[in-house]
Amino acid sequence: MKKLYKKRTVIDIVIFIILPFSVNIVLESLNNKALFGGFIKLFYDPYVFLTNTLILILMLSPGILFNRFRYFWAGLVSAVWIILGTVNYIITINRTLPFTAYDLGLIDTLPLIIKKYLSPFYLALVCLFAVALILGVFIVFFRAFSSPREKISTKRVLICFIAVFIISSANLQFAVGTGALKTKFPELSSAFKDNGFVYSFMISLVDKGIDKPEDYSKELIDSIKENFHETDMEEVKTPNVIFLQMESFFDISALNNVEFSREVIPNFSKLLSECPSGLLSVPVIGAGTVNTEFEVVTGMRVADFGAGEYPYKTILTEMPCESLATNLKPYGYTSHFIHNYKGGFYGRNTVYANLGYDYFYSVEYMTDYEKNENGWAKDKVLLRYINECLDETEGVDLITAISVQGHGNYSGIEDYERHVKVTKCKNKDVRGSYEFYANQLYEMDIFLGELISSIEEREEQTLLVIYGDHLPSLEIKNDDLDGRGIYETDYLIWNNFGMRFEDENISSYQLSSKVLAKLGINEGVINSCHQCYINDSDYLSKLQALSYDILYGEAHAFDGKRPYRTSDMKINRRKIKIHNIELKDGEDDIYIITGEGFSENSYVRVGYNVTYTEYVDENTLLFKIRGQNIDRAITVWEKDIGESEKYFFNKAENQG
Numbered sequence: 001m002k003k004l005y006k007k008r009t010v011i012d013i014v015i016f017i018i019l020p021f022s023v024n025i026v027l028e029s030l031n032n033k034a035l036f037g038g039f040i041k042l043f044y045d046p047y048v049f050l051t052n053t054l055i056l057i058l059m060l061s062p063g064i065l066f067n068r069f070r071y072f073w074a075g076l077v078s079a080v081w082i083i084l085g086t087v088n089y090i091i092t093i094n095r096t097l098p099f100t101a102y103d104l105g106l107i108d109t110l111p112l113i114i115k116k117y118l119s120p121f122y123l124a125l126v127c128l129f130a131v132a133l134i135l136g137v138f139i140v141f142f143r144a145f146s147s148p149r150e151k152i153s154t155k156r157v158l159i160c161f162i163a164v165f166i167i168s169s170a171n172l173q174f175a176v177g178t179g180a181l182k183t184k185f186p187e188l189s190s191a192f193k194d195n196g197f198v199y200s201f202m203i204s205l206v207d208k209g210i211d212k213p214e215d216y217s218k219e220l221i222d223s224i225k226e227n228f229h230e231t232d233m234e235e236v237k238t239p240n241v242i243f244l245q246m247e248s249f250f251d252i253s254a255l256n257n258v259e260f261s262r263e264v265i266p267n268f269s270k271l272l273s274e275c276p277s278g279l280l281s282v283p284v285i286g287a288g289t290v291n292t293e294f295e296v297v298t299g300m301r302v303a304d305f306g307a308g309e310y311p312y313k314t315i316l317t318e319m320p321c322e323s324l325a326t327n328l329k330p331y332g333y334t335s336h337f338i339h340n341y342k343g344g345f346y347g348r349n350t351v352y353a354n355l356g357y358d359y360f361y362s363v364e365y366m367t368d369y370e371k372n373e374n375g376w377a378k379d380k381v382l383l384r385y386i387n388e389c390l391d392e393t394e395g396v397d398l399i400t401a402i403s404v405q406g407h408g409n410y411s412g413i414e415d416y417e418r419h420v421k422v423t424k425c426k427n428k429d430v431r432g433s434y435e436f437y438a439n440q441l442y443e444m445d446i447f448l449g450e451l452i453s454s455i456e457e458r459e460e461q462t463l464l465v466i467y468g469d470h471l472p473s474l475e476i477k478n479d480d481l482d483g484r485g486i487y488e489t490d491y492l493i494w495n496n497f498g499m500r501f502e503d504e505n506i507s508s509y510q511l512s513s514k515v516l517a518k519l520g521i522n523e524g525v526i527n528s529c530h531q532c533y534i535n536d537s538d539y540l541s542k543l544q545a546l547s548y549d550i551l552y553g554e555a556h557a558f559d560g561k562r563p564y565r566t567s568d569m570k571i572n573r574r575k576i577k578i579h580n581i582e583l584k585d586g587e588d589d590i591y592i593i594t595g596e597g598f599s600e601n602s603y604v605r606v607g608y609n610v611t612y613t614e615y616v617d618e619n620t621l622l623f624k625i626r627g628q629n630i631d632r633a634i635t636v637w638e639k640d641i642g643e644s645e646k647y648f649f650n651k652a653e654n655q656g
Helices: 002-031 037-044 046-065 067-095 101-117 120-146 154-177 188-195 197-206 218-225 266-274 289-298 324-331 345-354 381-391 428-458 508-518 525-533 539-551 651-655
Strands: 240-246 258-260 277-281 334-339 359-362 397-402 422-425 462-468 488-495 577-583 590-596 603-606 612-617 620-624 633-638
Touching: 002 037, 002 046, 002 067, 002 197, 037 046, 046 067, 046 154, 046 197, 067 120, 067 197, 101 197, 188 197, 218 525, 218 539, 240 289, 240 324, 240 381, 240 428, 258 428, 266 428, 266 488, 277 508, 289 324, 289 397, 289 508, 324 334, 324 397, 324 508, 334 345, 334 381, 345 359, 359 381, 381 397, 381 428, 422 428, 428 462, 462 508, 488 508, 508 525, 525 539, 577 633, 590 633, 603 620
Parallel strands: 240 397, 240 462, 334 359, 334 397
Antiparallel strands: 258 422, 277 488, 462 488, 577 590, 590 620, 603 633, 612 620
C-alpha cells in the first residue's frame, strides 16, 4: 500500500508540477519563435517564467479533486494551452501581433485565415498534430474511466488545492504590485514577450473596456468641458473630406536593409515633399487595421481599452458613439464608408451605423474589380466608388475609405507582374516577400496618383488625408528603419484650395481632430478634448475620462442623455435595373438579362421564386428556368441592396 501511495505521489508531482513547467517551456519557445526560447526566458527572466508556470499549476490543480480523472484534466488543460501556443506561433509569424482572447471572436474568419496563411502541407501538419493531441487526451480519459476508483484523503486533497490557490494568487498579486508583470499593454507584441504568454493571454481574457477613472464624477467631466469652445459658424469651412487608410503602407525608403530597382512609391513621395505631412504613431504592427481605423474615426485611444481588444467587436457593436461622421453631420455632410473587403469583417456593417455613417460600400457589392495573387481586391476599385459618392450627392461628402491590397501574406508568391525588383537585401530569406510587397505598394501608389488627378478634374474643394494603418508583417525591427520606429507610418494632407497645415508627428487618434480644427469645427467632446488639451500634461487622462464617460459611464458630458443614435445606414447606393430579357440562342430554358448594377451577389426572381443565376458582368446575368411559367414579373434581387423594378416577359412574343 505504501509503495502504491509513493508511486502515485511521484506521478502527481510529475503531472501537476513538472508537466506545467514543461508546457510553459514549450509555450515560451513558441511565443519567442525560438527553439530554446523557453529556456532563455527561464534563465534571463526566471521570476516571470515561474509566475506563468504557477498560473498553469493553478489551472491544473482542480484535477486533484477528480480522483480517477485527475490525469485527464491535466492532459486536457495542457493540450488546450499547447493548441493556444501553436496558434499564437502561426499568427505571429504571419501578422506580427500575438494571439489574444479577442481573436476568438473572429472564429468566423478561420477558413479565410487558414486559406491565406497556411500552405496545404503546413495545414496537414497542424491537423495531424491537433488530432494526435486530442487522441492522446481521450486515451487518458478512457483509461481513467476504466481504472478502479482509488481511495483518497479528501482532507489532504483540499489542503493541497487551497495551498496552490493561495500561493499562486499571492504570488500573482505580488508580481503585479511590484511591476514585474504589467496589467496594461500599450505595445502588444513586446508585452506578450515580457510578461509571458500564459499571463498575457489570461489578461486579454479578463481585461475589457476602459478602466473607470479613480476620480470619475460629474464634477470631473464638467471641469474638462468648461474650456471647450463652441464652433464659430463664420469660420467653418466645408470642403469634401476624404480619409484614405492604406493597408500596410509607409514610406518604404525608410528601410535600410533592402534596395529596389526603382522608386517604389513615386506619387506618394512627391506628395510627401509638397504636402503637410509627418510620422503617424499607430497602435498596431503587421495587422490590426481596424484599431488604427478606430482611432482615426473616433479620436479615442486603443491603449485605454483591454489588452488586444478590438472595440469594433465589443462595445461598438451595441453603443452609438462620437465619430468623424457625427461631428460633420451638423454641417451638411453625407458620410460614406468604403472598404474593398468583406463588410462583416470586424462587424463593420454594424459598427458604422453606430458611428453615424449614412452609406456603406463593401466588396460584396462592388463589381468588375481585380484581385492580386494573394486574393485581395486591388485598391484601384476604390477610385470608382469614391467618385460615385462624390457624384451622387449634391452637398458635401465625408468619405472614409479603407484599402486592402497591401495585406500579407507576402511569401511564396512567384507568378505576378514585377514593376519593381529587389536589388539588394540583407536577409535573403525574405527577399521574395519584400519584392512582392513592394510591387503591391507600386500599384497602390498608381491608384493614389489617379485619385489626385480625378479630384483635381472635379474643381470641387476637397481635402484628402492619406495614411498607412501599420507596417507590413515582414518582421521589421527598429534597427531596419531610419528615422522612425516599427509603430510609425506616414500621413499627409492634400487639398486643392490652399489650406495650410503644420508638418508634425502625431498619433492616429489625433489625426481627425487636426483636420477638424483647421476646418473650424469644434463639434464633439472627444474632438474638443484634443483641440483644448493636447499640450497639457494631463491630456491623456482627460481623454480617457471622457472616453469612459461616453461609452461606459453616466454620460455626464451630455447631462446623462447620450445624443448619438444608430443611423439608418444604407448598404451601397447602387441601383439595379433591367433593360431587356431574351432567350439565349440554341437554348430553351436559359435566358439573358441585360441591365445595370448587377454583381456576383445578384439573383433573378421569377415571381416569388429565386432561380439559378450566373453572373457575367455588371450589365449581364444568365438565369435558368425549367418547367415553370416564365410569363410573370421578373426582378433582379440582392441582399441589402433591394431589387429592380418588375420586368414583364412574354415568352411567346419573345420567340415570335
